Amino acid sequence: MPGFLLHTGAVMQCPHGIPAQIPPAQPRVLVGGLPVATMVxxxxxxxxxxxxxxxxxxxxxxxxxxxxxTRVLVAGAPALVQPTPGPGPGLCLSPLPEQLPNGPPMVTAMQPRVFAT
Incomplete structure (x- = not known):
């Protein structure tokens, strides 16, 4: 499914309102001057x-x-995409060993220029 590339500056929070941190996993591919987030x-x-x-x-x-x-790889790993601001296509998980799903993360701000599939 296509969407806008997520980068380390995207504003995301868990369903309970706590901010999520997207650390830079790769330093070479930038969007708006910030590293693109990948599946790594x-x-x-x-x-x-x-x-x-x-x-x-x-x-x-x-x-x-x-x-x-599905088509864009960054350092050999698929990049993360978000179709629009709002609930993200992901799951917030509890600690190991259970890793119970607590709901989707909310993406409230992201870069609006680079679109990928």
Whole structure:
């Protein structure tokens, strides 16, 4: 599915409103002066307060992206794309070993110029 390339400056948060960090996984391909995010990129969420009833907390700690590019590779890895601002095609996951899905991340700001499939 086509969409706009995500980069390290995209503003993303877990369903509970905590910002997600997209670290630069590769330094060579830039969009708007910032590195493009790829499937190798480990998107992290720090400080999510989500709790399930029971003895163990299940906060969002990582984001698993489910919509990579099919035709565009960056350093051999598919780039991450987002069709429009709003819920992202991914899942916020709780810590290992369970990695329970807590819902989709919300992308509120991203670059609007580079579109890929």
């Amino acid at each position: 990129t480990k998107i992290t969420v720090l400080g999510c307060p989500f709790m399930l009833p029971g003895p163990k907390a299940q906060p969002c700690v990582t984001v698993k992206w489910l919509m990579p590019t």
